[in-house]
Amino acid sequence: MxxxxxxxxxxxxxxxxxxxxxxxxxxxxxxxxxxxxxxxxxxxxxxGSYISDMRKFKIPSKYYNPIRKGIFGTLNNHVEFNYRTDTLCILDxxxxxxxxxxxxxxxxxxxxxxxxxxxxxxxxxxxxxxxxxxxxxxxxxxxxxxxxxxxxxxxxxxxxxxxxxxxNARFGSGVEYEAYVEKIDKRTIMLFVGTDIAPTGYVWVFPLSDNKARIGIGVTRPDSKVSPLLLLDKLISDRPGIFGDMGKISPVELHSGVIPIEPAxxxxxxxxxxxxxxxxxxxxxxxxxxxxxxxxxxxxxxxxxxxxxxxxxxxxxxxxxxxxxxxxxxxxxxxALKLQRRMAGYSDKDWQRAIAILKNLSEKDFLNLLRADFSKSNMFRMFTKVPSLLLKWDRLQA
Ligand SMILES: Cc1cc2nc3c(=O)[nH]c(=O)nc-3n(C[C@H](O)[C@H](O)[C@H](O)COP(=O)(O)OP(=O)(O)OC[C@H]3O[C@@H](n4cnc5c(N)ncnc54)[C@H](O)[C@@H]3O)c2cc1C
CATH class of the missing domain: 3.50.50.60 (FAD/NAD(P)-binding domain)
Incomplete structure (x- = not known):
């Protein structure tokens, strides 16, 4: 046998x-x-991922584009985080x-x-x-x-x-173009929010190499019924804000996928x-x-x-x-799920308040938020910088 x-x-x-x-x-x-x-x-x-983790997992560095800078905000108000070393990465x-x-x-x-x-x-x-x-x-x-x-x-x-x-009553639905982009800094990722461009979700620009980037939009279902592909096409044809400075954008691949945002x-x-x-x-x-x-x-x-x-x-x-x-x-x-649920309902005013808070945080704090790393030491550091966060944190845990 x-x-x-x-x-x-x-x-x-x-x-x-x-x-x-x-x-x-x-x-x-x-x-x-x-x-x-x-x-x-x-x-x-x-x-999008992190170099330290990829090293730990023994993924060769030739398979990712290192990132040193992150931009987060709305199209007319954003905050920048500059890292001293390559920290994030975009995987091929x-x-x-x-x-x-x-x-x-x-x-x-x-x-x-x-x-x-x-x-x-x-x-x-x-x-x-x-x-x-x-x-x-x-x-x-x-x-x-x-x-x-x-x-x-x-x-x-x-x-x-x-x-x-x-x-799976709630899930994220995303589409992105992998595209030729005439003017882009290959070491900078950008995340944009706002009800005009990505209701209930966000827009990302993830560079892969010189002149090549993934530009996408994700929305939360069923909170939003809009088609992320239609939003993405509108973004690329209207070129609001920073997108106006990118020169020619010419998609070569269309990717799409879904992700659960429900309890395990x-x-x-x-x-x-x-x-x-x-x-x-x-x-x-x-x-x-x-x-x-x-x-x-x-x-x-x-x-x-x-x-x-x-x-x-x-x-x-x-x-x-x-x-x-x-x-x-x-x-x-x-x-993180509770936070996501709240953010999905943010108005543009809420986002302006959130960006004002982010402006008080360090590069490391922003990274920890992105990673949903809510360890006690990280949270304590953030509360000492922005005491009003403590109240929000308590409400989130209630
Ligand atoms: C638009 C979008 C953008 C994203 N961006 C990021 C990002 O920037 N960074 C990040 O870390 N994560 C990102 N994610 C999330 C990430 O892709 C997933 O969390 C990750 O891929 C999960 O890995 P997995 O192996 O569990 O599942 P998957 O990657 O979904 O792999 C599951 C595999 O199982 C196969 N399969 C399914 N059913 C069967 C079956 N019955 N028989 C055989 N094979 C089967 C599928 O074909 C698939 O290959 C994104 C997700 C989406 C939708």
Missing amino acids: EPEPDVAIIGGGPAGLAAANRAAELGLDVNLFEKQYEIGSPVKTSG TRSVYQYLALRAAEKGCNVHIGTNVREILLDKNKAVVGVKANKANKEIRLASKIVIDCSGFASISARKLGLLLAK PSRVTMDGLIIVGDAAGQANPIVGEGIRPAIKFGNLAAEVSSYAIEKGDVGIRSLQRYEKEAKRAANYNSI
């Missing part, structure tokens, strides 16, 4: 690829299923994901592209024991000791097992199952930043799987470390 493979991973986004790499590195027998025909394509993300996500897939394959992972996982297989005790997938018209059944669900917004296991708390599922582990990344609601909802948590928790899922498999018990108790860490992150995210 064939030995049972160790791990089946659903989804070849950053969560699944990180899990596959780490699991293969730990000597596990890994199968990864991706329904698209190409890893990293179509692009569904803008790739297609290359990063392909790189991770190639490294995983090199370490022994079987990558199955064009393979759609249709079902999570359960035994009579409702423990997860494998997956059923389709490639073309052929059905594949794969038993595995652990299934790691990294299926993104689709979140197939959480949906099937009834773990979603909110059935009630559990992210079950007997034989770990849920990771967007499928587990792990993205930071303030700016919809999910690549960093997806990789972090993908790595952790692999380590916890390796521990459980070695122990010979893949039950929920052996997966506790993952559940605990994910809960801690979800608690942080729950504050």
